[in-house]
Amino acid sequence: MSRKISIRVLAEELGLSKYAVSRALSGKSGVSEATRQRVMELAKTLGYQHRQQAPALQTGEREQEPSAPYILVCMSHAHSANAVYWQRVLNGLLRSCDELGYPSIIVSPEPEPARADHSPQKEIAPHLDWSRCGGIVVMGNLPEAVLSLIARAERPYVLVDHTDDLTSCDKVNNDNIEAGAAITRHLLSRKCRHIALITDEAWSPSFEDRLTGARITIGRQPEGSAKLTEWRIRYGAPWEHSLYERMLALAPESRPDAWIGANDDIAIRWMRKLQSEGYAVPAFTRIAGIDNVEAATLVTPSLTTVNLCKEELGQRAVEALIRRMDRPGAPAETIHLSTRLIVRDST
Template identity: 50%
Template sequence: MSRKVSIQSLADQLGLSKYAVSRALSGKTGVSEATRARVLELARALGYRQSTPGSSAVPTGNEDQSEPPFALICMNQLNRGEPHYWQRVLSGMISACNERGWHHAIVSPSLGVADEHTPPERAIAPHLDWERCAGVIVMGAFPHAVLQRLAQTGRPIVLVDHQEPLLNCDTISHDNLEAGITVARYLMSMQCRRIGLITDDGRAASFAQRKIGIELALNHFHADSSRLTTFREWNIPYENGEWIDQLAATIKNMPHDERPDAWIGVNDDIALQWMNKLQEMGFSTPGDCLVIGIDNVHAAATSSPPLTTVNLCKEELGQRAIEALQRRIERPGTPKETVMLSTSLIPRESA
């Protein structure tokens, strides 16, 4: 039996006021079209109905048929406002859901100790009509305890840009190893002899995979052993902006012949911030040193100079996640799959 969904519960999940949700549902002015679309989409996914008998706050266009299924998308709260990567992956998921006539609901599960005695559906999203949940898409890294609780719902799970070998589920990600190999081999082809990597080891599995790819390229693809390329890594606290000035001070104190002649940002955001700092310090790019990133965010093409990078197909990643979920629903007994989307180099003026 479906759980009754209130306007307040919609407001709580969307982070909106009850007033804004009410006006969005009733079609009144006072809310943006983007907000109205978010409210209506969640209301459909949760099976919301007005309390007035015979009325429906969310027109479906076909009231006689049962509500369509929805994909439950688990998204880390920290990534919800990130426009360059996760929002683009999410847009691909939503598009793929729309193509199939599915709805979607987005939650940010954060389970505490007390949740182990609560049914998993209620602990994760108590207001959902779980009978219509087609499956779960997990975007990025979540603690193993959260993934275990998701598995206890009995719904198929697809992990996006994250791997959990102890969980029997499908995984969709970019070939981050290939991305690391690509940037390193490109810089080697440009005759770079001192390569510096700026990364944050503890932030994401994709960062670690890119670093491994770089090291593989440097160790196994070097054609001229008489001109070895040296490699040095700077591990930074990515979310803390102070790393830029701290690294700049380190570079200023290094002998000229030890400074990297090429820099790799483990993602474009790091590469762009560091390239701007190098220019403030009087280093020209690409005159004094090359800079390359990984991601191909929109800002990479408009920076000065435009950033050489490796393209990751973000919207396609989201599309393929929904495809994997549909396949798992249709073929539940097949072996789990790991799908890697290939990457491609985009040479620009920075390297």
């Protein structure tokens, strides 16, 4: 007796979720065109009849479309409170989940001593029904202990705006190296010859990537024609006064003639500090940032910056996770979204 060809059978044959197969057969969004073609070809080969085309079935025989698995979003409390960047990334992610028909749940896992009687899933979010979790999106930095739990949770996951060389998984980032390079090239085009980059290496991997882009660009200049100095701060604490004192300790001819903030907030705070001490921008020095937050257009002078995708970053993360859910054996991908230089009055 031949077996009944159902959505479950197709899913098992293709290595896909029942939800993905159902949406492909129904012509709905949420699966790639390549996946849709694979599903339709196998369904035709095996003689599957979609319920919309099949004769009316007896009560109770109608095959129900599987409910969508939920997408778990893991992000720190600090990111949750960041309205100018992370909230916009999250808005893009949630909008994409809604458009594609996936429920979403947001948690902020806290590292705690592991318990032998708890699975990684229960360590991350003990209150959830993990049988319905389709995959995980990790937003920004999380402690290594939490990332280790996520890696062992037996669910596909995607890192967003986070670089972890030890983890083989899909990653969606802005091209932070190019952002650092673009703003440095711009300042060089303004005849700046001593560029200082204000950063906190411990704050975010993206800060280090932006510094790397600046270093690469300066390194390509003729020897001795341009200089890059790194001015380290503790971003989470007041830093403007100590940085200003450090600048004053330099002879006037040794001071930078341009400054890059590792993000717009750093650049704006430094510009305000210099202005409060009587230094004009850009007449005394040029200042630029990276991010293109709304405040960059509101300060005087308006801040030159590099636009980084925010809502699009969240959208692409959902797309990458659905791809991973549909094709669990596919090679891991790292996606870099392009940047755009925005020249304003501060340079």
